[in-house]
Amino acid sequence: MTTQTDAPIAHGGALSDAIAQYGGTAPEWLDLSTGISPFSLPLPEFSADVWRRLPEQAEVKRVCELAMRHYGGAVMPIAVPGTQSAIQLLPFLTPNASEVAIVSPTYGEYQRSYQRMDIAIDPIEALDGATVTRASVAVLANPNNPDGRETSRDDIFGFARAQRHRLVIVDEAFADMRQDLTMAGAAGTEPNLIVMRSFGKFFGLAGLRLGFVFAEPGLAKVLSDRLGPWAVSGPALAIAAHAFSRIDLVGELRKKMEKAHAMTRSALRMAGVSMVGETELFFYCEVGDGAAIRDLLASHKVLVRDFDHSPSRIRIGLAPDELSAVRLRETMRLALAGQRPS
Structure with missing residues (x-):
């Protein structure tokens, strides 16, 4: 319901x-x-085929490999049409959840997404080894939007490893300039940890609608199945491949x-x-x-x-x-x- x-x-x-x-x-x-x-990011001209053809799986795989390298991931992420689309699907990762803890105040769409599925919200102040919650899911933006609060990697690891029965979701939309904060390298290897990365904010291309989600294969498949085929456009893939390849x-x-x-x-x-x-x-x-x-x-x-x-x-x-x-x-x-x- x-x-x-x-x-x-x-x-x-x-x-x-x-x-x-x-x-x-x-x-x-x-x-x-x-x-x-x-x-x-300055963009070159792209072949007309980028606009004319449906994107192929080989293109998606290549861009996800480049994203893994760029963000320091340990597993290949899935590409999504903006991390907002992934936020909409988060409740489907834990269909039996009755309560989700959200480090608050923060981006309001996390709460809205779970409330649509009649899941109760526990607004917690922080996420670390001392956090107490009955929720089976914890959501954190790091750095946080809108106040910029930062949660250390040690605190996130402490919570995730002490609470292995809980799914921990970290939105790193504003972490591109803070490699010291990112958990992308742990997502997937820690099976209860998911990391979302936004492409458009750092690259000044928010209208492109592109993001990446790092997760263990079972959870990644749930998101992929929900998104369906051709979730990310060919132009978005081409631009991402260009961006990730140009360190300069x-x-x-x-x-x-x-x-x-x-x-x-x-x-x-x-x-x-x-x-x-x-x-x-x-x-x-x-x-x-x-x-x-x-x-x-x-x-x-x-x-x-x-x-x-x-x-x-x-x-x-x-x-x-x-x-x-x-x-x-x-x-x-x-x-x-x-x-x-x-």
Whole structure:
């Protein structure tokens, strides 16, 4: 039995909605509402066959082998049309589960996916060897979205090995710049551990809809069977093969992100913003009234993300260049000044 859910969860990137409410055109806006890299991997021209033909299993296998090498996996992952598609299917991995523990607050789609299947949610504060839960599944985003909290590999290993009867799912959507955190090399060899990796966030290609899931063969087959044939498009496979084969371009992307991260941090600090969490792709900020600051920034055509679960905080993505960083600094100063008593 499934449960009808409420309205869709709000996510970042809803620029058309912001334009409808506050006006302007897309080029006039500075969209900092997502944790997606503002820089996209340069792409070559691809053969027309990439668009014309259905992808073959040999192509899928090759890309998954390249992904295994790129992410440091110990088993070959399965390719999925965005990790959101895998999140939708997580309940089918443990069809008899009655409760799932989710390190919270976090990305809301984990909870929504399990609630659709009438599975109870246990919102836990952390995942480590001391965690106590009756749930047969534990879900963790590492680093966490939206606050950037990090869970060490030792803590995840401690929990997974002490709780071998529980399935542990780690979403590493924001771990591309943190090889010290990734559990991709343990997923599959630890049979109760699953790791999900997002392709689009780091490579600035979120519209491609591509991700990878590392899991032991039985669980991987459940996901593959649910996804069906040709789950990932030929163009997505070709772009991933290109990206994973170009270490030089990956290095350039890292340098650009590091520079943008430093510029954004400096802009927020100079504007007097309290940064209480971060990853390499976003900052989590204490601003007093998140919704009010979001609206004030939007009135200047700067888009950020606020949260119902943490109403005093907002998430801000990376400013791509110095002009954008200055604009963020000045509009944030105006917004914060508008919240202070006169």
